[in-house]
Amino acid sequence: MGNRLSRIVTRTGDGGTTGLGDGSRVRKDDARIAAIGDVDELNSQIGLLLCETVPDDMRAVLVAIQHDLFDLGGELCMPGHAIVTDNHLARLDGWLAEYNAKLPPLKEFILPGGSRAAALAHVCRTVCRRAERSVVMLGAPLADTPRRYVNRLSDLLFVLARMLNSADGGSDVYWRHDRGAVKC
DSSP states (O other): OOOOOSSSSTTTTTSSEEOTTTTTTEEESSSHHHHHHHHHHHHHHHHHHSSSSHHHHHHHHHHHHHHHHHHHHHHHHTOOOOOOHHHHHHHHHHHHHHHTSSSSOOOOOOOOOOSOOOOOOHHHHHHHHHHHHHHHHHTTSOOOOHHHHHHHHHHHHHHHHHHHHHTTOOOOEOOOOOOOOOOO
């Protein structure tokens, strides 16, 4: 375990650099820092989602994911260090299979929305896609497990959004391809 912060204001980043877990310093606009920030933002968005009424089983999944994302942030901040494993992926795959089995098949695209909790899950999904793009931009120095994790996580967040609409007694908001021209 790396150093724990004993004080928040260090002033070491005032010059536009920040420290990584291995002690090296990089510019705050470095691709690695962008990826760490996107993963942190996703974790915060999931925290916001958890402020809503969420079924207990989904709450437990989302809290586990928050811990995984903290691990992923740790892996991103320590070049050459692997924390996210195939076990993390297997759990995501299990949850995807479990929740997908409870949903009717999609016959149309859906729009982000429905219940407030589902809409927030869709926001988490889109932030996750951005985090995925940031992780992909890091490329070769990073193992492929983090990339695979965020890719599968975005799928799970989509499925959870649908489950949240169902749990709320509603349904998904379907995209209408036949809606005609919008009049202003």
